[in-house]
Amino acid sequence: MGYETSMDVFEAMETCRAMRHLKPDPVAEESIRKVVHAATRASNPGNSQGWEFVVLRDTEAKSRIGEALREVMHPIIEGMAADDSSASGRRMYAGVKHLMDGFEAVPVYIFVCGHVVYPPQNPLKELVPAALYPASQNLIVAARALGLGTTFTTFHMMVEPVVREVLGLPDELELGVMIAMGWPDRPFGLVKRKPVDEVLHWDRW
Numbered sequence: 001m002g003y004e005t006s007m008d009v010f011e012a013m014e015t016c017r018a019m020r021h022l023k024p025d026p027v028a029e030e031s032i033r034k035v036v037h038a039a040t041r042a043s044n045p046g047n048s049q050g051w052e053f054v055v056l057r058d059t060e061a062k063s064r065i066g067e068a069l070r071e072v073m074h075p076i077i078e079g080m081a082a083d084d085s086s087a088s089g090r091r092m093y094a095g096v097k098h099l100m101d102g103f104e105a106v107p108v109y110i111f112v113c114g115h116v117v118y119p120p121q122n123p124l125k126e127l128v129p130a131a132l133y134p135a136s137q138n139l140i141v142a143a144r145a146l147g148l149g150t151t152f153t154t155f156h157m158m159v160e161p162v163v164r165e166v167l168g169l170p171d172e173l174e175l176g177v178m179i180a181m182g183w184p185d186r187p188f189g190l191v192k193r194k195p196v197d198e199v200l201h202w203d204r205w
């Protein structure tokens, strides 16, 4: 599979911030395929590859999820924002609110779902995220390399029954991450993380 992007993978990871301000412009199906392809290259338990990707673009369906989400999440986000007086916290909660309020305007959501398939002798629900999270991280880094903004979310789990019904998910499929994706409406800044030397230990603690 050919990739036109020439962005270095380290640069993509360094600038792969949660992009909660996205333009409503459509994203080409080819780009969606590319990022899902990248997701399916991820490491996963025993190469069981139990993942499934549901791409949501339909406005009415988005609306049903968006409305349910706003109803449940608004008071929670307002409470969290009130408890966090830091400038970065205020910015983050304003971003989360922006994403929820404009839920329907985001061009694409990718729901990363998983079958309970590992280990084969005794499949455990608890191990489904072990496949879905590396795949989702691959997806957001690939999207960044293509110039697309993403936000990795789990807040949709607050309205899981609505999401399941709208997407028609079978009961046996676990619902994992939801990734909002579109063309960025803000610049990609550097991620702010602890310095590596604060968390890196050589040979022993």
Ligand SMILES: Cc1cc2nc3c(=O)[nH]c(=O)nc-3n(C[C@H](O)[C@H](O)[C@H](O)COP(=O)(O)O)c2cc1C
Pocket (backbone or CB within 6 Å): 016, 017, 018, 019, 020, 092, 095, 096, 099, 151, 152, 153, 154, 155, 156, 191, 192
């Ligand atoms: C497992 C996981 C769940 C997350 N859930 C949400 C979420 O529900 N809503 C949201 O807006 N961001 C969510 N995020 C994004 C994080 O809040 C974000 O990556 C973090 O605050 C660091 O910010 P940055 O990526 O912009 O540097 C989630 C990220 C991860 C890895």
